[in-house]
Amino acid sequence: MNEKKIQLTSAEIASLWTTYMNDSMAKCVLGFMLKDIKDQEIKTIVQSAYNISIGHLEQLTAIFKKENFAIPTGFTDEDVNMNAPWLFSDIFCLTYVNHMAKVGMLAYSGFVSMSVRQDIRNDFIQYLTETATLYDQSTEVALTKGVNARPPYIEVPAETDYVDSKKYMSGLNPFSDKRPLNAVEISYLYMNVMTNSVGSKLCIAFAQTSPIKDVQEFMLRGKQISQKHIQIFVSKLLKDDIQTPQAPDVSVSNSTTKTFSDKLMMFHMSLISASGIGNYSTASSASQRSDLAINYERLSLEVARLAKSGADIMIKHNWLEQPPGVKDREKLAKSEEKG
Known part of the structure; x- marks a missing residue:
């Protein structure tokens, strides 16, 4: 063919x-x-x-x-x-x-x-x-340039091992000790610290250069959520004495001059939010400690609510370009009847 x-x-x-x-x-x-x-x-x-x-x-x-x-x-x-x-x-x-x-x-x-x-x-x-x-x-x-923050180091395993108790998967009980993080869990916690760091800086840059109040408020809310999530992930690492390497100097200037259109900035944040939700979903499925999995699910909902409010702002200002889709057959039929 x-x-x-x-x-x-x-x-x-x-x-x-x-x-x-x-x-x-x-x-x-x-x-x-x-x-x-x-x-x-x-x-x-x-x-x-x-x-x-x-x-x-x-x-x-x-x-x-x-x-x-x-x-x-x-x-x-x-x-x-x-x-x-x-x-x-x-x-x-x-x-x-x-x-x-x-x-x-x-x-x-x-x-x-x-x-x-x-x-x-x-x-x-x-x-x-x-x-x-x-x-x-x-x-x-x-x-x-020495500005690439590496994930935390742990000892290379000297032998293989198997999970011998259901307690390995637990973590919700606040009165019982949680097992130490494994390498997979550390990797995702670290990755989500770094991605939220970039997202937080973008929110700051976009908030200070937008002239529209609801866009400013949305960006500041996004910054607060990113910083809150960073604190949650860092605290999990620190409980196991795992130091989180400092992020590189990803600073933004003090400029308040309109740089990008609000349509572009809101679209960019929707892309970042979708990526973040995907990262959290992957991390949740890969984490074997139940408290981590539930944390990711809870934080995903928070990001999803932020994304929904962002979509509402884009619709309000006619900034949301519609993806291709099928025609509304019922609507077409009704218009045909009127014709």
Whole structure:
């Protein structure tokens, strides 16, 4: 069968649309970062990330035209004020690219697995490879600069062992001792400390540069939730005398000049929130101590409520671009009757 005649599936349509939205946003953010970065090694990494987004947008636009697929509005030059003063430190820019590369790797691996048509699969495999390379390069630069916080160290196991009691899975009883954290649980606690750290800084930057009150309040609420979650995860680590390495200097400036459109900032936070909920869900399923699993589930609901309030703000201001979907058959039928 001719590949060109094979229709796109709903999963492929969703994946292509989501990628276009995300990359059009990334182009704006990374383009703004590039104009103020002084460190040449970091600038090279951010430039690579920017070039990847531009390349994806060009490929996606070609696919949309070939498939008679309406090109999403996404985000354009109108969504970023290139004349605004610097907002993010060089180290923040590097940390941001590294963090978003992690988000991208998870997204693209999912898109590959949901795609059936060979050309679409090939594109997403390419995107996954590019993003993995970007993650590797950004991590290497962070290591050479001494700003890559490593997960906690524990002793390498000298022998294998098996769980010999149901108590291994317990942890809810406040009057009984909890077993020490295992390596899997430590990994997820640490990862969620770091991701919330990046999210908190973004919320601060977005809150201080938005002129709209409900956006400011939403961002400040997001910052408070991120900081609260960091404290919860750190306290779990400290109870086992596991020190959490300090996050790198991911500072933001004191600029209050409108830098990004409120539509872009709210969309960015919805992406961060969705990624956070996914991280918590994975961590919950991987954690064998019941108190940790329930904590992640509880905190996921808090992030979900924040995301819902963000969606309400976007709808209120007509900022929420609707994903492709099927037509409302009942509505069509009723309009046909009136005709």
